[in-house]
Amino acid sequence: MYNATPSHTAIMAQIADKAPALRDILFEQAIYRLSDSQLSATVAEIGKIEDERKHEGLLRRTARYAHEINRAYCEAIGDHSQVPWDKAPEWQQDSAMDGVRALLKNPAMTPAQSHENWMADKKAAGWKLGPVKDAARKEHPCMLPYENLPIAQQVKDHLLVTIVNLMCLNNPPRD
Numbered sequence: 001m002y003n004a005t006p007s008h009t010a011i012m013a014q015i016a017d018k019a020p021a022l023r024d025i026l027f028e029q030a031i032y033r034l035s036d037s038q039l040s041a042t043v044a045e046i047g048k049i050e051d052e053r054k055h056e057g058l059l060r061r062t063a064r065y066a067h068e069i070n071r072a073y074c075e076a077i078g079d080h081s082q083v084p085w086d087k088a089p090e091w092q093q094d095s096a097m098d099g100v101r102a103l104l105k106n107p108a109m110t111p112a113q114s115h116e117n118w119m120a121d122k123k124a125a126g127w128k129l130g131p132v133k134d135a136a137r138k139e140h141p142c143m144l145p146y147e148n149l150p151i152a153q154q155v156k157d158h159l160l161v162t163i164v165n166l167m168c169l170n171n172p173p174r175d
Contacts, residue, residue, distance in 0.1 A: 062163065
């Protein structure tokens, strides 16, 4: 079982102060920054996830939730580059599933270790540090050690670890 580090605990405590559950966290963080149409689109995407829940495997389902929550979080912090899961390129979906798979294989993985795993996968695929995310050039601004990432980027790793823990390790969904 994952043991929270002090920084993970502090970040999650800050987020939990705003809302009692992960979905509430998403909406609480996003609601003040998203337009009504953006918020409706996010709710619709989560609704689609619920409708397809019985038809997807646990890995894909968890990766999809993680992607959509990450996308909404990105919108909330001003990053509008993320597309809905159904429009995400295969490499991006595979990357999300690889992150979930790694956490399922190692439930004690920390957010920092999750990031290092993501970065190793990206390096193996030819990605490098760049000023902005550019799939064609295989450049990404988060190709840095975890401790050098801005806190807003570290939160993404905390969200992934939390989502996998909630969906798969502590309270797996029932079909």
